[in-house]
Amino acid sequence: MKSAVFEGPGKVEIRELPVPGLEGNQVLVKVKACGVCTWEKRFFAGDGVSPDQYPVRGGHEIAGVVAAVGPDAAPDLKPGQPAVVASLTRCGQCYYCRRGMDNLCVRSAESAQKQEPWGPAGFSEYVLVRDYEVYRISENLPFVEASLAEPLACVCRSVRASGIQASDTAIIMGAGVMGLLHLKLLSAMGVNSIVVEPDHARHSIAYANGALKCIDPVEVPPGDVVSVLNESPGGISGEPFLGFTAAFLTAGGPSAAHYALASLAKGGALVLYGAFHPEHVMNLDLNDIHYREIAIVGSYRHDRQSFRKAADLLSAGTVKVRDLVSVTVPFPEVKRALEIASEGLTDQTPEGENGSVNARPAITRPYRVVVTFE
Ligand SMILES: [Zn+2]
Ligand SMILES: [Zn+2]
Incomplete structure (x- = not known):
């Protein structure tokens, strides 16, 4: 062979x-x-x-x-x-x-x-x-x-780790393959998601997959996402919007993590999905985590249960x-x-400094490249 x-x-x-x-x-x-x-x-x-x-x-x-x-x-x-x-x-x-x-x-x-x-x-x-x-x-x-199925299985584990449920709200950092797989699964679950992605060329695919809003972190500073959503007609549910139930970090480093943390509601969870550069170390305001009861969890690879789920979601067409x-x-x-x-x-x-993201990527990368066999 x-x-x-x-x-x-x-x-x-x-x-x-x-x-x-x-x-x-x-x-x-x-x-x-x-x-x-x-x-x-x-x-x-x-x-x-x-x-x-x-x-x-x-x-x-x-x-x-x-x-x-x-x-x-x-x-x-x-x-x-x-x-x-x-x-x-x-x-x-x-x-x-x-x-x-x-x-x-x-x-x-x-x-x-x-x-x-x-x-x-x-x-x-x-x-x-x-x-x-x-x-x-x-x-x-x-x-x-x-x-x-393999990347989706990793995403199934990540979403489970967040504890998010139908009608909750999610903020997804990054609209690459992993960010979009999170978006697809969360949309299928009835979760309201927004996507933070500096590359505007990636916004249309996120909207097509159910994103309520795509935000450019260069234009919207950390902590302002919540008010931006409150200003848009009806917000998310008509109620004053206080922040997201869960944040999924699929791209970016410490600045993206700060951005996500600042967007969470009290009791929210930040899932560190992607791997980081070894030099990506961040300062945490421990009182912010304590008083707002924030959970920070990692998610790595897939387990048997999440793989079975991914295979089923694709087979049934629930996630396309x-x-x-x-x-x-x-x-x-x-x-x-x-x-x-x-x-x-x-x-x-x-x-950037102070948790800002100060430049946009120059090239739009392909999503998945798949090798096919006869
Ligand atoms: Zn993989
Ligand atoms: Zn073992």
């Missing part, structure tokens, strides 16, 4: 590798679509990656068809079934696995498939995974869209993601897919 190997920064080659043999609870999945995510872009750019981590095989947002099933695999898995793959092994026994936090499994790496070169290997004609990593999907769901797929690229041109996805990688919104 053919498999794309990241040989080093900027170097991706398609190698001929043996189709892996099956044992135990393993499942062989024929890949139909695989998205390019931040992890792959980092390895492609060599960003924060040490040379001894190459060669590696990227591709963890996998949709495909069950091709073969090991003797001890779950009995309901059969060849021919369309499915998505979680690409995250867990032991099922550790402290975290037993508390619904299997995303934080301490033996995840030990449980991973031993294969050469290492990595999730979704940019391959076949992937070998554990049965519990395979989630069946509807026959009607296109594979390209199904490949967004076609508009997030900017480009599809056939597998033989996988390197081009990585180049397209990486185009805007250095394009970060500069941090």
